[in-house]
Amino acid sequence: MGRFTISQIPYHNPIVLGAFVFAALAGSVVIGVISYYRKWGYLIREWLTTVDHKKIGVMYIVLGLVMLFRGFIDGLMIRTQQAMAVGPHSPGHLEAVHGYLPPFHFDQIYGSHGMIMLILAVTPILTGLANIIVPLQIGARDMAFPYLNAVSLWLTAAAVALMMISLFIGDFSHDGWIGIIPLTEMPYSPTVGVDYWIWIFQISSVGTTLNGINMVATIVGMRAPGLSWGRVPFFTWATLSTQIIGLTAFPVLGVALALLAFDRYLGTHFYTAGMGGNLMLYTDLFWIWGHPEVYFLAIPSWGIISEVIPTFSEKPLFGYTAMVCATFMIAGISWSVWLHHFFTMGAGPGVNLFFSVATMLVGIPTGVKVFNWMLTMYKGRLRFEAAMLWAVGSIFLLLVGGLTGMMLAIPAVNYTVHNSVFVVAHFHCFLLMVAFGIFAGIQYWFPKVFGFKLDEPVPIRLTQTPTRASGPRHGGH
Ligand SMILES: [Cu+2]
Secondary structure, three states: OOOOOHHHOOOOOHHHHHHHHHHHHHHHHHHHHHHHOOOHHHHHHHHHOOOOHHHHHHHHHHHHHHHHHHHHHHHHHHHHHHHHOEOOOOOOOOOOEOOOOOHHHHHHHHHHHHHHHHHHHHHHHHHHHHHHHHHHHHOOOOOOOHHHHHHHHHHHHHHHHHHHHHHHOOOOOOOOOOOOOOOOOOOOOOOOHHHHHHHHHHHHHHHHHHHHHHHHHHHHHOOOOOOOHHHOOHHHHHHHHHHHHHHHHHHHHHHHHHHHHHHHHHOOOOOOOHHHOOHHHHHHHHHHHHHHHHHHHHHHHHHHHHHHHHHHHOOOOOOHHHHHHHHHHHHHHHHHOHHHHHHHHOOOHHHHHHHHHHHHHOHHHHHHHHHHHHHHHOOOOOEEOHHHHHHHHHHHHHHHHHHHHHHHOOHHHHHHHOOOOHHHHHHHHHHHHHHHHHHHHHHHHHHHHHOOOOOOOOOEEOOOOOOOOOOOOOOOO
């Protein structure tokens, strides 16, 4: 904090100033409305200090939706800049046109968009859904450690607060959401931006790890009598494998960030070339967390659509056991593929080949899932309500995102599309698949939380040979 001065407030930047005025106005309106209706006592007693899993879940989702909005604005700003800024060699342009954002501002937005969407929007929303639904699905009264659950939520909220403060005081990291090394080292990033980035990441991942401990303890130890593993609803299975990934992956990120903090504050050389340090150490540690993190987001989303599709097909989930096995296979393989994030960094053909084959293996269990969803819908009585439309859309996005992923798994293709937006398109298909799953889940479970169904137009019903649902139904309403 000693490095903050009054000059850290970017009052000379009209975009930031405008955002600050808007945030201040919106904040005072919210405070005014709460005071006018005298709801402070209710808010503090019933919500802010609660340890109830459903209310914590709702707050997680609200927090995530607010950050989804900010991340969306960041995305719009990135795209607007790219549409306006033209390079000197583009057709019809003899000189560069620089758009509306100065480079240092664009770089911050570029980092904050990724950071917000992955860590502060999608993760809290999925955690919130699991918080609400998992104890209900397994017949538990609450999570195993309700107080710890509240601690996890407020750690995430603290990270969100830091993220919002970084918008107005000081700056945010200029070095991308992955913290490209050695740019994040002190000589290249002397401002507070990278420090914000480190502590937002670190605090929120401690919250996520604690939540993982809580979830695993709940699912393993608090299932209702008779709810054996073979009958556990699929979303709970998905949450269990997700949290096992989280529990093993997030500590690696914690170490990677702590070593970077040592480099910055104590002058150590873990990631710099001097004194025996190596920047590839950071790259490896980061992506050893970074790839499992992809499945940390995707698997719960697949869990959601595995609940939605059987309900709106009026059939049980096809291949329950295969689905569970596929989920854990994906979780397992996700540990041996991280180097595909830097094929072009020169690890050599042997290493690249290993990680290429390992990456392609992920396609097998993922394909199992896609076919199982399709076979669940096959000859079902399909009702295309909003949740089902999101779920089916999600499968399409998984197909596009997954097949481009198979292309990127080939190192030669990686070299070819390097520095293009191919990989950006690939992972945005994949993450929008996650987002579609989230919207399906919110729509589907909304009545569970609030007691009424969201309004929707008359659902489309495909007339097909009716087959009655038979056998045990896994999960759902
Ligand atoms: Cu990956």
